[in-house]
Amino acid sequence: MPPDMTHSSFCNGIRYKHLMLIDTLARTRNMHAAATRMSLTQPALSKMLRDVEQQFGFALFERLPRSMSPTELGDHVIRFAQNALAESQQFVDQVNRLRNGGHGCLRVGGIFASTAQVLPQAIAAIKARYPLLSIEVIEQSSDHLLALLEQKKLDIMIGRFTDERFHALFDFQPLEPEPFSLVVNHSHPLNTQVSIDPAALGDWPWVLYPVGTPIRDRLEQAFKVVGIPTPPDSVETVSMSVFLQLLQSAPMIAMLPRSMIAAQLTSGLLKELPCSLTLSPLEYGVVTRKDETLSASARLFVDILIEGVRRRGEYVTWGDRFSCA
Template identity: 55%
Template sequence: MTADITFQQFCNWLKLKHLVLIDTLARTQNMHVAAEQMKLTQPALSKMLRDLEDMLGFALFERLPRSMKPTELGEQVARYAQVTLNDTKNFVAQINKLRKGGHGYLKVGTIFAATFNVLPEAITLTKEQRPLLSIEVVEQTSDNLLQMLKRKEIDLMIGRFTEDHYRQLFDFRSLGPEPFVLVVNPRHPLATARAIDPAELSRWPWILYPSGTPIRARIEQAFHEHGIPLPDNTVDTISMPTFLQLLQSGPAVAMLPAPMVQPHLDTHALCQLDCAFAVAALDFGIITRKDDPLPPAAAMFSETLLALYARRNP
């Protein structure tokens, strides 16, 4: 039986160029393309891969006629390589910022609704304390953000769990429930109607969040509970500008987070429908990797967000 690799051996063997090789080959699944991207000759790349597989004691890739597919163990190593390289890229970016007198780099993932709530104020307060801190905001759906957080492409996220198994990987600090409202443009035939029968809703076009998102699941559940069919005429999007443009340009209906549409309700650009059709408010909050302490800037930003929500919702 082959002896286990010790931690010290692993540290002595493995170099970042090995991780770059594994990540590049896993993405391209082509030796020639990987060699070009790494600016190496194909024989040099092949030798590096053979040496690495000899050190690890197992094959990382299947040698197929036209591709290099990761083995089952190779997929595990490729995931490790991707996470480690992303972590290293973030570290290099922070070091360069610090060398220039800055205060590091913070990358926050957020669902679209949060950008209409206290996120801008939290960023402003954080920048007041660390004016040279670079902050990047990535707007995406929760399912995409969770994958980015897992791969260490973002420091933290503001969103929701889309599946229960994520609770084993991440910590969640609630920012509170987020209500949803049913809206149309003011010219819509339903805009001035009272006590609208929910069954009437399936007759109209709908703009929906994509399948797999928490709000989409809640809306589909609401249709089921009211015993009415899902609308046939739909557009799926995660873009708030697209939601607004489609609502304004036609007789569409949408269920959107209240903080996101409140300014449009205040200016009468949109109308909230008087209808019993509703979805339960969804809790959202700050999600971070378990057993992975936040960098100081991310921890300060997180506490600022929590304090702002607590102040607004005593």
């Protein structure tokens, strides 16, 4: 067995062009296709791959008749190469923006509840201070956002942990609980009832989050608690606009974060159903990678998020007190 690779030998031997080769081969699984994409001859690419594997001391890809599949160790190297290339691209983009008078780039992921109020308010606040700060927002469920954060495709995310292993990878700063509402449109026949038997819910079509998403998992558990099966007549989506269009145009039922439908509930377009089928609120917060220093803009954004939620909580509390006086 060859001697272990040292950090010094790795830094001296591996170049970004080698990482590009590893990434390109991983994506194409074909020597000729990879050579074409990298504008190299196939012999030149083959020699470069041999040199890289010699540096690592093991094969990165299996040479099969019609493809090149990563070895077990190769998979680990591929993930490193792709993360390093993603970081280098972000670095280049940041430098170019800063050189041209900008304030860098911030990539933020948010669960659906956060994008209704918390995230837009924080974006407006930080853009008022730094108009040239470029902000990319990705709205998804927590499981998808955690994968993007782990791959360093996000700087921060607003969501929650979906698996125990994430506690070792990320830090969590709580923001607020996320209450849910069981809703229908204002003309739905169920609105005439004072109390609804959960069994009656299965007689109507539903709009559901897709199987495997955290909200869907919790809803499936809630169905079991009240002793009803998952409604067979359903549409699955993560799109808020699709949820709202379906709810408003058909006698459908949905369980949604209350912050996402606050305006529709206030206007009367949607109504909450009085039913024992409920989801208890879960706290969500700011998730960042452990032992990694945030950029100045990311740190400021986190501070703005936390302060904005604190002030909103004070406003709601004071409003409640005032209304009860």
